Amino acid sequence: MIVKNPKFEISAVSLKQYPKNNLPEIVLVGKSNVGKSSFINTMINRKKLARTSSEPRKN
Ligand SMILES: Nc1nc2c(ncn2[C@@H]2O[C@H](COP(=O)(O)OP(=O)(O)OP(=O)(O)O)[C@@H](O)[C@H]2O)c(=O)[nH]1
Ligand SMILES: [Mg+2]
Known part of the structure; x- marks a missing residue:
């Protein structure tokens, strides 16, 4: 899958x-x-478009 220009809507x-x-x-x-x-983030090859956290729901 090639994602060219992902953005958060x-x-x-x-x-x-x-x-x-x-x-x-x-x-x-x-x-x-x-x-x-x-x-x-892995699928779209970005580190931080979708926020991640080590604690549940703390994005
Ligand atoms: N060991 C391991 N850790 C992972 C993997 N994928 C994600 N994590 C870790 O698990 C934690 C939670 O990941 P998130 O991607 O924020 O999880 P989420 O499902 O979006 O969580 P919520 O938005 O709170 O529902 C982070 O600390 C990640 O680094 C994996 O494949 N293996
Ligand atoms: Mg999340």
Whole structure:
């Protein structure tokens, strides 16, 4: 997978905040602190786009 220009759009908490575009969506689910953010950073080859922490939910 080649990701060219990743950027953080929004942390949406309600329907009306969802971005209005036609891009494909990916669902990533996992327990807190299991490595979801680290996985995202690895996939897009960035160190800190998704914030990681050694403590659960402390991003
Ligand atoms: N040993 C090991 N540690 C990992 C791995 N992936 C992530 N970690 C570590 O696990 C901790 C939590 O990783 P995060 O990516 O912040 O986890 P998260 O699922 O996004 O956590 P929340 O956002 O709190 O739900 C960090 O200290 C990471 O460095 C892995 O594959 N192996
Ligand atoms: Mg996270």
